[in-house]
Amino acid sequence: MTYAALLKWAAHELNDAGIEGARREAELLLAYTLGIRREDLYLRNPLSEVQADAAGKAGGAASADAATATVRFQEVVARRAAREPLAYITGAKEFYGLTFAVDQRVLIPRPETELLVELCLEHLERRSGGKLSCEQHSSAGCGSQREQYSVAHAPFVVADICTGSGAVGIAVAVNRPDVSVLASDISAAALEVAAGNAQRHGVSERIVFAQGDLFAPWKSWKSWKSWKSWKSWQSSPSPPNAGDGDRHLMDRAINHPTKCVMNRIVDHPMDVILCNPPYIPQYEIATLQPEVRDYEPRQALEAGADGLAFYRRLLSQAGTFLNQDGLLLMEIGYGQQDAVLRMAHENGWKASTIPDLAGIARVVAAQRV
Structure with missing residues (x-):
């Protein structure tokens, strides 16, 4: 799944949960999951595959890393949709x-x-x-x-x-x-x-x-x-x-x-x-x-x-x-x-x-x- 698709899905989930600024929070959660800065989501190709972050690894390992990152992202989005504060999820403010x-x-x-x-x-x-x-x-x-x-x-x-x-x-x-x-x-x-x-x-x-x-x-x-x-x-x-x-x-x-x-x-x-x-x-x-x-x-x-x-x-x-x-x-x-x-x-x-x-x-x- 691409960054763009992940962000679109997450923003929809958070918006339905009544969270203001859903798109921004989705970006912050994705950046947190990938261990990068929010702006890096756009400095990189936003349509690139998540598995690109596993570059240099064998195809199977890259796919596994991408799947793990996707699951982790879905988990933190679910926590935020349950109205857990963003700062508690990321552990920082x-x-x-x-x-x-x-x-x-x-x-x-x-x-x-x-x-x-x-x-x-x-x-x-x-x-x-x-x-x-x-x-x-x-x-x-x-x-x-x-x-x-x-x-x-x-x-x-x-x-x-x-x-x-x-x-x-x-x-x-x-x-x-x-x-x-x-x-x-x-x-x-x-x-x-x-x-x-x-x-x-x-x-x-x-x-x-x-x-x-x-x-x-x-x-x-x-x-x-x-x-x-x-x-x-x-x-x-x-x-x-x-x-x-x-x-x-x-x-x-x-x-x-x-x-x-x-x-x-x-x-x-x-x-x-x-x-x-x-x-x-x-x-x-x-x-x-x-x-x-x-x-x-x-x-x-x-x-x-x-x-x-x-x-x-x-x-x-x-x-x-x-x-x-x-x-x-x-x-x-x-x-x-x-x-x-x-x-x-x-x-x-x-x-x-x-x-x-x-x-x-x-x-x-x-x-x-």
Whole structure:
């Protein structure tokens, strides 16, 4: 079967399943199946046989490869027609110019969430007097040298609460080598994905992944006297007085940040707190697109009867961990701006909303009064 015939069939199947942009998704699925880029489907002869990809093999082997590729393509099209998200099928999602591994353990990063990263970077630029220059980047070097540069020269600390895949915190760390990140999530499974993404993008040494509810890991760490004895703590199978929900992942060999980063995160108030929390009311879950409702983790979506449960807790707790000039940035759902702003003001914050590219209030930015 030709590329053109496969694409025509797949686009028809996906369109009948109610998927918007069926042709584009069919192209992406075929490219994924063949291990090529989407544009390569057209850089090659679109009428060429699939078995052309097995060029150089004997005819029987080429036919077998073509048949295998066709079957695999039919399988992934069936999964997409069942409304499984494209990102879960391919195992990857682009966010802020970076590719992140994703699966059903984590929420799929959305384009509108990139606004959190943009606002964080802008705030850090103002605090530091500008972006890091190319000379600064090159002088930082790589590996441990870069890490020493980062902490010594401009030791910013950013928290990424409800980190999920780690996309937000990792994007900030990639763009600011002078930043250390505390990324927390209540889901240990999500943190495994996030830690893998940090390693993929070369920022593992500057990010601490911690399992716990919102700020719980940070609060627990502050009380651990054994932090003063890093060596004995590092070799301990479990930090003193660590509850099951507040254990960091060092002892699980998922994340191994450097000593200076760990010490700074514990001792230094946060310069920016980022959070894309669950914010969908319980009654709206059933009305969501099947890709979201049936596949993405419910724990990362649902936020009580009115969808505001996490904002109440964030606004009552975040001030304790933020420095005086620090910034709290929270993504919000459609129509939630008035309620969240009211809660912010009631909790002693000066707050405003920032719209996304569609003009929808997407982020609440708050600072302590």
